[in-house]
Amino acid sequence: MIRVNHRSGGVLVLAVTETRLTAAVAPQFKQLVLDQIEAGNTRLVLDLSEVGFIDSTGLGAMVGILKRVGSRGDVAVCGLQPAAAQMFRLTRMDKVFRIYDDADAAVGALEQS
Amino acid sequence: MHIIVADDDLSQRIHLSAMLRRNGHDVELAEDGEEAIEALKRNGAPVLICDVQMPGIDGMELATRVRGLDLGRYVYILMVTGLDQNADRMRGLEAGADDFMSKPVDQAVLLARLRSAERLIRYERDLHSKNLRLAQANEHIQADLDAAAAAQRALLPDPEVLLSNCRFSSSFTPSSSISGDVFGYFDLGPGKSGFFAADVSGHGVRAALSAVALGYMVSTEFFQNMVRGTGTDELRPERVAQVLDRRFQRDLGDDSYFTLFVGAIDEAEERLVFCQAGYPSPLLLRPGDEARIVGTGGVPVAMLPHAEFERSSVAFRRGDRLIVASDGVTEAASQGGELYGLERFSEFVTHRQGFAARAVLPQIANALLDWTGQPNLADDVSIIIIDKEG
Structure with a gap:
């Protein structure tokens, strides 16, 4: 479901290891990320480079994660594939999330903020 | 329990039924396979004790036929084998028998076998009634969903x-x-x-x-x-x-x-x-x-x-x-x-x-x-x- 990778500056990279982030897996995905937030990890990079498709429930889970972190930390998204990028543009979530090409770029940006 | 005893040998039938009745069971006797099947269809007996060797429909054939019947309940088949032969038991299991006893039938063994049959039958009945309740609940839910769908379409x-x-x-x-x-x-x-x-x-x-x-x-x-x-x-x-x-x-x-x-x-x-x-x-x-x-x-x-x-x-x-x-x-x-x-x-x-x-x-x-x-x-x-x- 997710692969956790601790990076410098206290940034956590969470790579989603599903090809489809949909209603079937979204609740479990969200819970795993919330567990990390509750454990004090509030600087998160969600790496979606393996995710080919996100449905409305998957997007809802991502926004739920963003809301939960709130002002306590930072959430960045990286590795958006075409269909996922299109979903983010259509719903203007490309303006709400900080989006980077890859995990390194996202980690670099979060380290400095 | 209500038990059907199928055996072509009169003395064996009398011996078994006396033993069973002494221990509080209802017994119905059948002289051959056909009679046993008729009895199973007619009453709700959950247990059939049958001899392997019978003229006409033998014990194997009888077990196969009973398994093919749609009785709406499980029938526990206890097979009485003449010789304690493994081959008979293998064939019996394949035909649908649940358990075996060899002749001469010992009362203690018989009663022990019936207690285990009773456990299985009770479990099967529980499962059956649970399934019925689930099926009914499912019907209710589906009917509710259909009503909701109709309300939604009306919008x-x-x-x-x-x-x-x-x-x-x-x-x-x-x-x-x-x-x-x-x-x-x-x-x-x-x-x-x-x-x-x-x-x-x-x-x-x-x-x-x-x-x-x-x-x-x-x-x-x-x-x-x-x-x-x-x-x-x-x-x-x-x-x-x-x-x-x-x-x-x-x-x-x-x-x-x-x-x-x-x-x-x-x-x-x-x-x-x-x-x-x-x-x-x-x-x-x-x-x-x-x-x-x-x-x-x-x-x-x-x-x-x-x-x-x-x-x-x-x-x-x-x-x-x-x-x-x-x-x-x-x-x-x-x-x-x-x-x-x-x-x-x-x-x-x-x-x-x-x-x-x-x-x-x-x-x-x-x-x-x-x-x-x-x-x-x-x-x-x-x-x-x-x-x-x-």
């Missing part, structure tokens, strides 16, 4: 309506009996009409309940008041999104939101004014041209606090066709996981430019089923086609 407009010079045609294909999709179209006075389409995130009962609440809220009166307002000719579709956003911000709960498209057509101005709140971009088909995408997106309703909803517009003239489709169209996935996509959909409708909307709508549904290779769609599909005729 949707007629499949074809002419408002001023705009013909609205629609189709609704829910993925299960209930759906998170809702839409409508409304008269906004002479030369003006409007429509909305919404898709609640997620599936199932929860999404459907929200969709029904949304459908009831967006009445003709509500839509007219929001979009037309008073004392102005301006059409304000974004007001629908704003008011619904405030209304549903708290109520949907747990990451739920909905995407929305609201459009209003001013025939004199030859314009479509719209607000797109995360709903897929509609396609605009002009005579002799390829379909083009309308709108660049927007924040969904009830997703974020303090969202702003924008108004845009595009020319909409005589002969133009607008196709508004829920994401169930573009997100329909093939067996290999490839999405149907906007490009394919755009090509499909471009090739059917001159066709009546009521002919195109079922063709789209069929194309999606062909694409997915499934008997039913995985997501709800709602489509509105608006043709500017005059």
Whole structure:
């Protein structure tokens, strides 16, 4: 479901290891990320480079994660594939999330903020 | 317990029945296989004790036949073998026997075998009654869902309506009996009409309940008041999104939101004014041209606090066709996981430019089923086609 990778500056990279982030897996995905937030990890990079498709429930889970972190930390998204990028543009979530090409770029940006 | 004893040997029958009756069992005697089968059909006996060797239908054949009967209950078969032979037991197990005893039958062994039969029978009866209760509960749920589906369909407009010079045609294909999709179209006075389409995130009962609440809220009166307002000719579709956003911000709960498209057509101005709140971009088909995408997106309703909803517009003239489709169209996935996509959909409708909307709508549904290779769609599909005729 997710692969956790601790990076410098206290940034956590969470790579989603599903090809489809949909209603079937979204609740479990969200819970795993919330567990990390509750454990004090509030600087998160969600790496979606393996995710080919996100449905409305998957997007809802991502926004739920963003809301939960709130002002306590930072959430960045990286590795958006075409269909996922299109979903983010259509719903203007490309303006709400900080989006980077890859995990390194996202980690670099979060380290400095 | 009620027990049938099938044995061709009279002394053996008497010996067994005496033993069983002494220990409080009801016994019915059968001289051969045929009689045993008749007895099983006639009464509710849960246990059959049969000898392997009988003229006519032997014990093996009897066990096979009993297993083939539809008695509505399990019959525990205890087979009495003449010789303690493994081969007999193997054949007996295959024929459907549950347990074996060898002659001469010892009372202690028999009673022990029957106690284990009783346990199994009780367990089987429990399971049977639980299954019945589950089947009944399932029937109730399905009936409730069907009623909910009927209520939901009653909210949707007629499949074809002419408002001023705009013909609205629609189709609704829910993925299960209930759906998170809702839409409508409304008269906004002479030369003006409007429509909305919404898709609640997620599936199932929860999404459907929200969709029904949304459908009831967006009445003709509500839509007219929001979009037309008073004392102005301006059409304000974004007001629908704003008011619904405030209304549903708290109520949907747990990451739920909905995407929305609201459009209003001013025939004199030859314009479509719209607000797109995360709903897929509609396609605009002009005579002799390829379909083009309308709108660049927007924040969904009830997703974020303090969202702003924008108004845009595009020319909409005589002969133009607008196709508004829920994401169930573009997100329909093939067996290999490839999405149907906007490009394919755009090509499909471009090739059917001159066709009546009521002919195109079922063709789209069929194309999606062909694409997915499934008997039913995985997501709800709602489509509105608006043709500017005059």
